[in-house]
Amino acid sequence: MTSLLFIILTLFTTGNDYYAAGDWDNAVQTYEQCLADTTAFLTDDSQAEVYYNLGNARFRQGELSQSILAYERCLRLQPRHKDAQYNLAFAKERIVDDIADNRTFFIASWAAAVRNKLTCRTWTILSICLFITMLTAMLLFALVKPIWLRKLSFHVAWITMLLSLITGLNAISLNSRDTKQKEAIVTQGVLNAKASPDKSGTDLFTLHEGTKVEIQEVLGEWANVRVGNNEGWVKLSHIERI
Amino acid sequence: MSNIRFSLFLCVLAFSFALKAEDVSFRAQAPSQVIAGKPFQLSYTVNKKARDLQAPDFSDFDYIAGPYQSQSSSSSFVNGKMSHSFTLTFTYTLMGKAEGTFTIQPATIRVDGETYTSNGVKITVLPADEPPVQSNSRSSQSASSSSQGGENISTENIFVRTIVTKTKVYEQEALLLTYKLYFAGVDVAQFTNNTRLPEFTGFLKQEIEQTEVQAELEHYNGRNYQSAVLYRTLLYPQHGGEIKIDPASFEAVLRVQVRQPIRSVFDDFFGSYTNVTKTIVAPAVTIQAQSLPAGKPSSFSGGVGQYTLSGNISSTEVKANEAVTIKLTIQGTGNLKLLKTPAIDWPEGFEAYDPKVNNQFKTTTAGMSGTKTIEYLAIPRSAGEYTVPAVSFSYFDTQSGTYKTESVGPWTLHIARSATDDKQETTVQNYTNKEDIRQLGTDIRYIHTQDLTYAAQAPRRTLSATTVRLCYLLPLLLAIVLFVVFRHQIRENADIVRVRYKKANKVAQKRLKEARQCMSKSDAAAFYEAIERAAWTYLSDRLSIPTAELNKENIASILRTKNVSEELIKEVVDVLSTAEFARYAPQAGQTMQELLDRTANLIDQLENQKL
Numbered sequence: 001m002t003s004l005l006f007i008i009l010t011l012f013t014t015g016n017d018y019y020a021a022g023d024w025d026n027a028v029q030t031y032e033q034c035l036a037d038t039t040a041f042l043t044d045d046s047q048a049e050v051y052y053n054l055g056n057a058r059f060r061q062g063e064l065s066q067s068i069l070a071y072e073r074c075l076r077l078q079p080r081h082k083d084a085q086y087n088l089a090f091a092k093e094r095i096v097d098d099i100a101d102n103r104t105f106f107i108a109s110w111a112a113a114v115r116n117k118l119t120c121r122t123w124t125i126l127s128i129c130l131f132i133t134m135l136t137a138m139l140l141f142a143l144v145k146p147i148w149l150r151k152l153s154f155h156v157a158w159i160t161m162l163l164s165l166i167t168g169l170n171a172i173s174l175n176s177r178d179t180k181q182k183e184a185i186v187t188q189g190v191l192n193a194k195a196s197p198d199k200s201g202t203d204l205f206t207l208h209e210g211t212k213v214e215i216q217e218v219l220g221e222w223a224n225v226r227v228g229n230n231e232g233w234v235k236l237s238h239i240e241r242i
Numbered sequence: 243m244s245n246i247r248f249s250l251f252l253c254v255l256a257f258s259f260a261l262k263a264e265d266v267s268f269r270a271q272a273p274s275q276v277i278a279g280k281p282f283q284l285s286y287t288v289n290k291k292a293r294d295l296q297a298p299d300f301s302d303f304d305y306i307a308g309p310y311q312s313q314s315s316s317s318s319f320v321n322g323k324m325s326h327s328f329t330l331t332f333t334y335t336l337m338g339k340a341e342g343t344f345t346i347q348p349a350t351i352r353v354d355g356e357t358y359t360s361n362g363v364k365i366t367v368l369p370a371d372e373p374p375v376q377s378n379s380r381s382s383q384s385a386s387s388s389s390q391g392g393e394n395i396s397t398e399n400i401f402v403r404t405i406v407t408k409t410k411v412y413e414q415e416a417l418l419l420t421y422k423l424y425f426a427g428v429d430v431a432q433f434t435n436n437t438r439l440p441e442f443t444g445f446l447k448q449e450i451e452q453t454e455v456q457a458e459l460e461h462y463n464g465r466n467y468q469s470a471v472l473y474r475t476l477l478y479p480q481h482g483g484e485i486k487i488d489p490a491s492f493e494a495v496l497r498v499q500v501r502q503p504i505r506s507v508f509d510d511f512f513g514s515y516t517n518v519t520k521t522i523v524a525p526a527v528t529i530q531a532q533s534l535p536a537g538k539p540s541s542f543s544g545g546v547g548q549y550t551l552s553g554n555i556s557s558t559e560v561k562a563n564e565a566v567t568i569k570l571t572i573q574g575t576g577n578l579k580l581l582k583t584p585a586i587d588w589p590e591g592f593e594a595y596d597p598k599v600n601n602q603f604k605t606t607t608a609g610m611s612g613t614k615t616i617e618y619l620a621i622p623r624s625a626g627e628y629t630v631p632a633v634s635f636s637y638f639d640t641q642s643g644t645y646k647t648e649s650v651g652p653w654t655l656h657i658a659r660s661a662t663d664d665k666q667e668t669t670v671q672n673y674t675n676k677e678d679i680r681q682l683g684t685d686i687r688y689i690h691t692q693d694l695t696y697a698a699q700a701p702r703r704t705l706s707a708t709t710v711r712l713c714y715l716l717p718l719l720l721a722i723v724l725f726v727v728f729r730h731q732i733r734e735n736a737d738i739v740r741v742r743y744k745k746a747n748k749v750a751q752k753r754l755k756e757a758r759q760c761m762s763k764s765d766a767a768a769f770y771e772a773i774e775r776a777a778w779t780y781l782s783d784r785l786s787i788p789t790a791e792l793n794k795e796n797i798a799s800i801l802r803t804k805n806v807s808e809e810l811i812k813e814v815v816d817v818l819s820t821a822e823f824a825r826y827a828p829q830a831g832q833t834m835q836e837l838l839d840r841t842a843n844l845i846d847q848l849e850n851q852k853l
Contacts (some may be wrong), residue, residue: 009694016691046694053689062659087686128713135721142725142732147786189562189624189657190591206590209624238626 048078096208123171130164193232197222275459308334338367368461414546440488482533545637547576553650746783770825
């Protein structure tokens with residue numbers, strides 16, 4: 001196991017050396033090999049670092065969609081990775097599509113932003129801790145005699161109950177995102193979304209490389225995707241799940 | 243004299259040397275059209291001294307005379323260089339027997355011991371002239387003419403025919419119009435510039451260039467004429483219906499013999515001919531143009547005729563920003579000039595340029611034919627797999643009378659990433675709509691190079707669903723167990739404070755009821771005790787003060803903190819002290835009824851207060 005670990009760490013540093021030398025192609029290859037081998041051993045944070053470096057190398061290669069994919073995967077593992085956030089935003093500047101989604105209410109987008117600050121695991125653990133705190137506060141309320149303590153525990157109980165619920169919901173929604181893999185990135189340079197899962201379908205709208213889409217339904221080699229307010233069918237081979 | 247002879251000898255010598263250097267040419271010559279019953283000459287020419295001419299069989303013709311031999315030689319100085327030519331001609335006189343086209347087989351001749359063969363000759367024998375028609379009936383095709391000169395120039399002797407290849411054509415289908423001059427027995431010296439051609443309204447005109455006018459014999463309406471093509475043009479009707487081509491007029495200068503008394507031999511030789519100008523009118527003609535039938539395909543190009551379409555693509559595997567060229571070639575016969583260029587529907591992300599058209603047309607009597615080459619250039623701006631749809635080209639086939647569609651493609655293109663190292667180049671194009679938020683001089687942040695941390699064991703990426711459920715259920719169960727275990731204490735806790743508070747009024751009312759009963763029994767001691775207890779218990783419950791701490795001062799201060807009015811506090815203290823006092827020293831002044839009312843009133847008022 002140690003030898004394998006050694007290989008992984010060597011791959012990472014080799015990739016960094018390639019990157020420093022400006023050999024993007026080899027850097028990408030090395031990072032990808034590193035990721036293929038590491039899944040079991042590296043911590044989430046470390047794996048996120050490899051994805052971050054891969055994203056940089058991809059960006060230098062000019063592979064916009066692949067670099068966005070790598071940054072997104074990095075942020076899945078480590079949502080508070082500042083540099084990945086910055087570079088992802090930078091890469092997204094280059095996407096042609098400007099998606100206006102007037103369906104989401106500002107509170108919803110705000111809630112989504114909060115949700116994406118932590119991983120599913122963290123939210124789950126937080127929710128459980130809050131739940132236990134709530135139970136403790138309820139017991140305290142029932143058992144103690146001093147009025148102030150009873151009042152305090154009563155307030156703590158309802159607040160923690162609410163917070164536990166919110167964090168639990170966050171965890172559930174992140175879990176469904178991660179397991180169902182609904183989000184994907186357009187990898188094809190220019191892509192026309194069709195009205196039906198068929199080559200001859202009417203062209204509905206045009207998507208450009210790097211745009212994030214939400215997969216609603218999959219039918220054979222076609223996927224029904226939603227982008228902003230638009231929905232259309234695109235080939236699965238033209239997009240890649242995060 | 244001897245000097246001249248010598249030079250002559252030298253000349254001949256040089257001549258014979260020169261001859262050796264040249265190639266032997268042996269050719270047969272005869273008019274291509276002859277009239278039956280009229281003699282003509284067939285000559286064989288050789289450029290060297292020759293003998294043993296073996297003439298072919300003249301069985302198709304009447305042999306009249308020959309061969310007459312004649313020879314000529316010449317020498318010339320050009321730029322100081324002397325050149326010689328020598329010709330030996332054998333001439334036969336023959337006569338056509340019957341109408342038709344005949345071939346005279348090649349002849350052979352021997353030059354310096356070698357045998358040479360001449361070319362064969364094709365001769366068309368036209369029928370002999372019919373005796374002149376006396377009546378005035380003229381063919382509709384022959385033109386009426388206004389005679390300006392000699393009366394012997396009749397329309398039978400000279401006229402222009404309007405010849406069209408077809409009178410029923412489709413719209414846009416080519417037809418050939420020829421103005422042809424016929425003359426016999428007159429001498430045409432020249433044509434003046436005073437030629438008036440019709441406007442050809444309703445047609446697109448494509449003239450056929452003529453190099454030189456050559457007269458040839460032609461048998462027409464029973465007579466043999468010298469004929470010459472004056473003007474030829476291809477016409478493309480531009481609309482359906484009857485289209486009339488107006489008459490054309492030509493002006494010819496004829497040489498006419500002047501009838502005047504012959505005064506001398508030289509008169510006849512020099513002065514008996516004069517030039518006469520004559521206008522010849524070619525008749526009008528009407529063309530029936532048929533409109534193209536309904537059901538034009540959407541890709542109809544306007545083409546009428548016969549076409550084939552072929553196309554090729556420069557490459558199907560290119561890199562982004564590298565040009566792709568599709569070359570279409572339309573080949574055929576018809577109204578090539580009016581063909582619309584087919585459009586190529588390039589996929590999104592391709593920058594298409596205006597097509598480059600190269601026409602190579604040839605106008606012949608059969609119509610316009612040639613090729614139209616169209617080059618479409620497009621530059622893919624982003625990578626991926628794209629399909630260029632098939633290009634269709636439709637035309638109207640005049641032979642079958644139907645629309646035909648030809649198509650090439652589709653082509654599938656694999657566009658690879660641009661080879662250029664500079665990543666900006668591929669994306670710089672895509673900035674346009676976000677220019678205002680682009681940050682200049684910024685770049686992505688650098689990679690992280692610190693060592694990776696790793697776990698000895700595979701970290702759990704996600705918590706399993708059962709773990710999560712257990713994490714919720716176990717504390718919940720524990721809590722429920724604790725609730726059950728401590729349920730007595732919980733109930734007690736709840737009773738002491740809450741229930742007593744809620745039941746305070748009820749208890750007080752009960753006490754007041756006892757006091758009323760005591761009053762009716764006139765038991766003063768019991769009555770005051772009941773009143774006192776009612777007041778104390780109520781205040782104790784209501785204010786959650788333990789009985790041990792009950793005293794008037796305590797109550798007053800607590801009531802004050804709860805914002806109870808000073809008046810009410812005073813009344814509470816008053817009632818309490820009255821009841822206490824009366825219990826031990828009953829007063830006559832204060833009736834039992836009065837105290838009961840005051841206490842009930844007080845409890846009512848306190849009940850309404852928020853405590």
